[in-house]
Amino acid sequence: MNEKKMIKKYIPMTETMFFILLSLQHKHHGYGIMLHVKNLTKDRIILGAGTVYNSLSRLKKDGLIRTFSEDDRKKTYITTELGKKILKVEAKRLFELCSSVKPLLEELK
Amino acid sequence: MKTKKIVFFPFFKRVVPSDFENWLEKMAADGWHIDRVRQGSSLIMVFIKGLPKRYRYVYDLRAIANKDYISTYEQFGWQHLGKMASVNIWRMEYSGNRPEAFTDKESIRGRNKRTVFAISFSFILTLLASIAISIVLIFFPFIISADEKTQLIAAAVVLAIFAATLGAIMIYIHKRSRQ
Numbered sequence: 038m039n040e041k042k043m044i045k046k047y048i049p050m051t052e053t054m055f056f057i058l059l060s061l062q063h064k065h066h067g068y069g070i071m072l073h074v075k076n077l078t079k080d081r082i083i084l085g086a087g088t089v090y091n092s093l094s095r096l097k098k099d100g101l102i103r104t105f106s107e108d109d110r111k112k113t114y115i116t117t118e119l120g121k122k123i124l125k126v127e128a129k130r131l132f133e134l135c136s137s138v139k140p141l142l143e144e145l146k
Numbered sequence: 147m148k149t150k151k152i153v154f155f156p157f158f159k160r161v162v163p164s165d166f167e168n169w170l171e172k173m174a175a176d177g178w179h180i181d182r183v184r185q186g187s188s189l190i191m192v193f194i195k196g197l198p199k200r201y202r203y204v205y206d207l208r209a210i211a212n213k214d215y216i217s218t219y220e221q222f223g224w225q226h227l228g229k230m231a232s233v234n235i236w237r238m239e240y241s242g243n244r245p246e247a248f249t250d251k252e253s254i255r256g257r258n259k260r261t262v263f264a265i266s267f268s269f270i271l272t273l274l275a276s277i278a279i280s281i282v283l284i285f286f287p288f289i290i291s292a293d294e295k296t297q298l299i300a301a302a303v304v305l306a307i308f309a310a311t312l313g314a315i316m317i318y319i320h321k322r323s324r325q
Contacts, residue, residue, distance in 0.1 A: 053250045068221035086222035086236075087206060087247035090215055091256060110217045 043099055043123055050127050056082060057092050058124050064105040064113045067093065096120070151178050151193040161315045162322050163205040163261055170203040170235075183228035183235040204236040204247040207260045219247070232264060258323035262316055269312040276305035 047054065060073040070093075071084045093114060096102045101120035105113040116124065151173075160166040170180070178193035179201075204224065208215065209232055216226055224236040224247070238245050248254045279302040283295065290298065 051250060051252055053252070066221065067218040071222065083249065085245070085247040085249040085253075086219040086224055087204070087257065088249045088253040089222075090218040091253050093218070094214075110213065111221065112214060112217070 039100070040119060040122060043101065043119065044126055046099070047101070047123050048127055048130060052082065053084065053088060054092055054096075055124075055127060055131075057084075057089070058096065058101065058116060058120060058127075061096075061102050061114055061116045061120070062124075064115045066111045066113045069113075149195045151195070153191045153193070155189060156191045157188055162319050163207075163257060166205050167203045171201060174199050174201040174203075181227065183230050185230055187228070187230040187235075188233075200240055202238050202240055202245050204234075204238075206234045206236065206247065206257065207232050207264055208234060222247075255323065258319060262319050262323075265312055265316050265319070269309055269316055272305050272309040272312060276302050276309055279305070 050058070056074040056077065057070055059077075060070045065073060067086070067089045070089055074082050074084055093102070097104075097114070100117055101123055102114045103117050105115040107113075156169075157166065160169050173179075173193055175198050177196055177198045179196050179199070180187075180191055180193050211229065211232075211234055219226065219236055223245075224238050227235040227237055229235070236247065248257055279298050282290065283298055283302065287295070
């Protein structure tokens, strides 16, 4: 039930949301997410503090991520089962996009 | 040489968040610094003369600023100068690329939306108050004395001017943020 609602709300995902949720397959704190995404996208996406905070509070409120640990004011987060499910739905969608884009690229060569 | 600069109603001419940020940045480039922001800063700001610095300021209006919020910004190297009304002011010194706190369309729009929302809230309040007073004046003039009447008319006019100003600011920010 909740899953359907979240699929409707999150899919298709913005790039920012997708990369944050993807990063949180492993535990990270806010700044760690930024570094991870920066690395993954070879400096193309450099997330700002406000953007990361907004996304984390939204994902947490909707139950897609949870607090993993908290020490010295630094909280780390990780995806929940629901978060993983949503990420999988999005990944499938992206894969579909990818398959339709491939022949197009060859055609336009 | 002057060592202090006092600015009254700093928001008055710079109602759009990015205009306010750019103004603070320009002040810092000219060596005028503000190290603390307090409730009263929306009415009066005191800048102290120092060395010119390249500071990026960020204006972030939030009703709730919990410790996760502060901690996230601090991890990224931002310094919290304080809060006036619900506006948090952040600062970071930089040399290369100008740092940004909001990096996607959604959160940039969200920041402006929160600002317009806060202003529309006060707009509606002042508008309702002036309408309420006008209703009393027009439909129930017999329940108030002549003396009270002048006072109420004055109050209604002041509130209406306030509402009109807030309304204009609201539309201005909304238009600017769509560009």
